[in-house]
Amino acid sequence: MARPITPTPILTGEDKDRFLRSIENLRYSAKKERFLRECDRVFESVKKDF
Amino acid sequence: MIDGKFELSDIKVSPLSKLYKLDDFNCGDQDLDEFLKKDSFGYQDNGIANVYLVIFNDMVIGFFSLQNDAVKLELEEKDKAAIEKPHTEYPASKIGRLGIDKTFQGKGLGKLIIQIAIGLIRQAKKYSACRFITVDSYLKSVNFYKRCEFEINRHKEYTSRRHYVSMRFDLLNPKE
Numbered sequence: 001m002a003r004p005i006t007p008t009p010i011l012t013g014e015d016k017d018r019f020l021r022s023i024e025n026l027r028y029s030a031k032k033e034r035f036l037r038e039c040d041r042v043f044e045s046v047k048k049d050f
Numbered sequence: 051m052i053d054g055k056f057e058l059s060d061i062k063v064s065p066l067s068k069l070y071k072l073d074d075f076n077c078g079d080q081d082l083d084e085f086l087k088k089d090s091f092g093y094q095d096n097g098i099a100n101v102y103l104v105i106f107n108d109m110v111i112g113f114f115s116l117q118n119d120a121v122k123l124e125l126e127e128k129d130k131a132a133i134e135k136p137h138t139e140y141p142a143s144k145i146g147r148l149g150i151d152k153t154f155q156g157k158g159l160g161k162l163i164i165q166i167a168i169g170l171i172r173q174a175k176k177y178s179a180c181r182f183i184t185v186d187s188y189l190k191s192v193n194f195y196k197r198c199e200f201e202i203n204r205h206k207e208y209t210s211r212r213h214y215v216s217m218r219f220d221l222l223n224p225k226e
Contacts, residue, residue: 002085005099005117005146008184008216009205012124018204019123023140023220032199032223036172042058042162043169049062 055158061111063166066094066101070110077112077149085147086113093117099146104163112150114163116171119144119184121203121218142182142218143171164198168219175221183219192217 011019051060064070072087086101093099093115104112119142123129129136145167150159171183184203187195192202195217203216 002081002089005093005115005144006186008119008121008142008144008203008218010122010124011203011205015205016123016125016129019121020129022201026220026222026224028224035199036168036223039165039168040172041169042165043173045058046061046063046166047170047173049064 051157056106056154056162058162060106061159061162062105064103064105066090066103066113070103070105070108072110075110075113075149076152077155078152079149082147082149085115086149090115101147102166104150104159106154110151111154112148112159112163114148114167115146116167117144117146118142119182121182121184140181141179142184143174143180145183145185148185160194161198164195168221172221181221183221185217185219186214187217189213189215195219 051057072090075083075086077083090099090101090113094101099115099117101113101115103110104114121140121142123136123138123140125136125138145164148160148163150163168183171180174180183200185195185200187200192215198219200217200219203218205216
């Protein structure tokens with residue numbers, strides 16, 4: 001049997017603070033927007049096979 | 051294919067199915083191969099993970115699995131005071147396994163698979179909320195995921211000596 005797939009570890013202390021800062025300070029990114037649009041386009045073109 | 055790189059029109063994606071032969075699949079990683087050949091149907095049949103096959107000329111050349119996950123926080127009193135409505139769990143989808151046959155590695159298939167997974171999850175989150183995509187990356191693949199806009203999910207178990215690095219992709223991109 002292969003190694004099990006485990007849940008993402010719980011964030012505590014400094015790690016949790018860093019995470020909260022990153023989501024509080026999340027800003028729009030044009031590069032990410034382009035990437036997300038590309039993901040949508042790629043999925044749209046293969047989803048007919050699902 | 052153009053310049054040795056896969057084009058979307060070269061591949062199709064299918065949910066895990068016995069219609070496709072898995073015995074010849076070899077991604078060079080015993081754990082991933084074993085997951086696909088021995089465990090994947092059990093994961094899927096028991097509702098633990100959905101597994102998708104990437105097909106080229108009727109051959110399985112790659113696969114990935116998706117399942118629900120969460121980014122969980124252990125909040126302290128100071129967090130509850132500082133943040134108006136703190137959440138202790140952020141819903142996520144996990145790319146639990148991703149493998150590409152050795153013969154087809156280095157041809158842009160990994161990025162296509164990530165884009166398919168992100169596109170699929172973006173569709174699904176219209177109906178059931180999801181904030182992050184998570185992955186446990188091999189050390190050698192961390193830069194690949196960074197190029198796909200993932201960031202390291204640092205946690206107390208994270209050290210450079212571990213074989214796997216927890217990473218996350220934030221599906222939110224607030225408008226300007």
